[in-house]
Amino acid sequence: MTQIAELADLSLADLQSAYREGRTGPVAVTRAMLDQAAAVNDTLHALYDLRPDAAMDEAEAAEARWASGTPLSPVDGIPVTIKDSVPAIGMRWHHGSALHGAGILGKADGIPTRKLKAAGAIILGKGTMPDFGLSGSGVSGSHGIVRNPWGTAWNTGGSSAGGGASIAAGVGMMSVGSDIAGSVRLPACHCGLAALKPTQGLIPHAPASTVRSAGPITRRAADLQVWTALLAGPDAGDRYSVPLLGTDPAPGWERDLTVGACADFGFGPAVEPAVQAVFDTALQALARIVGRTRRVTASYGFDAYLPIDDSLKLRGWYEYAAADAEHREKAPAELVDWFAEAADWTPARIREFETGIERGVAGTVALLDGVDFLLTPVMPLVNWPAEDRGPVFGMPLRHTTFTAPFNQSGHPAISLLGGFDGNGLPVGVQLVGHRLDDLRLMALATLLETELGAMKAAGRSWPTTPIVSHR
Secondary structure (H helix, E strand, O other): OOOHHHHHOOOHHHHHHHHHHOOOOHHHHHHHHHHHHHHHHHHHOOEEOOOHHHHHHHHHHHHHHHHOOOOOOOOOOOEEEEEOOOOOOOOEEOOOOHHHOOOEEOOOOOHHHHHHHHHOOEEEEEEOOOHHHOOOOOEEOOOEEOOEOOEOOEOOOOOOHHHHHHHHOOOOOOEEEEEOOOOOHHHHHHHOOEEEEOOOOOOOOOOOOOOOEEEEEEOOHHHHHHHHHHHOOOEOOEOOOOOOOOOOOOOOHHHHOEEEEOOOOOOOOOOOHHHHHHHHHHHHHHHHHOOEEEEOOOOOOOOOHHHHHHHHHHHHHHHHHHOOHHHHOOOOHHHHHHHHHHHHOOHHHHHHHHHHHHHHHHHHHHHOOOOOEEEEEOOOOOOOEOOOOOOOOOOOOOOOOOOHHHHHHOOOEEEEEEEEOOOOOEEEEEEEEOOOOHHHHHHHHHHHHHHHOHHHHHOOOOOOOOOOOOO
16 A cells, blocks of 8 residues: 555545554655655655655654554654745745745744644655745745646646645645635645635644634545644644634534525636536535525625735735845746835825725625525636746736635635546635634535545546646
């Protein structure tokens, strides 16, 4: 059970059972995934700071613990990766950009890193991200263009781009990403994966933020809960952190649910036919699972993405202006042109977009009035060229119509594989829950994933040999 295609097809529960029963162990699995990283990374540019020697030492220690019946946790010896922006001792932080020169060598572990290490998870390396985390792509000034293993001419989404590409190609069982406008959900959508942007604060991450969440990316929705339980909970390093509440729902709980559905928020790019078709299929599947579904009409009354875009411009300008002057010319012109106007913004101008964000939050909260969960697309379109920072030039996150509003409102949201388009590219759907209802959200996503059976229905398997493609 050390062939990478076999490993990629295993759920986390399958691999844990194999460890317990001695059918395979951390040494063989870690070796196979390191070999896979070596085989695909020159094509995908997904990972950096790979640590093969340390990972194998940790795998040997974990294997001994499993053999003696004393694993540190259920994920002891399970290989994972972490995003560039998640600090780790001895690994470099670039934030995706050559603006930061050779990067900053980590001298302390971030909260997710610390929790993974304490549980015995084996960190293989770091996942590439785009410059500043401010594009929904894999275009990185520090590490090149991340390519999608489902078709190397196509985008991976971002900003947790390397995590998405590597998981789809069979490297690691989970990648910790972070999400400020869709940055774990978008790569999951592009790469056929599952990802949770949790209730704001559920998974602590520093510096504390009211909109940026750390979250797990996995090959299937069924694997999200174990990682979320591990990463979640109050931590002194994140003043907004909250506990994971509730228990696993009882069998049959889903029959009492009302799930809303909305594929039009009234703003943003038009939903492509392939995306609409997958959304409709997912809604039909949900109708077979839950007690009731109903269409929800959005009532924003304005383009609620625009003030979010302004807030991201300001974030980009702050990072750019604080960097060493000698490196600023290395920042990509497309992004600088986008956010440079923030240099002249007055307090009144900033207050204007903050007011717009609050108006948008009210519209987002209203989407869940009278329903237990909400189904939406993840993106309005399927994909675009790998070399582009987004489908709309000069506005790199314009397509986050269905994801960014839930960062502002703090709702938990999951992207999962809904199906494939005519080019064989994955198309995701998004399930959204009420705040602090993450456990039930993950349970419903698992039921929907099983009902859809999208990989089997399409006759597809994980692209452990990346598909070299041309548009």
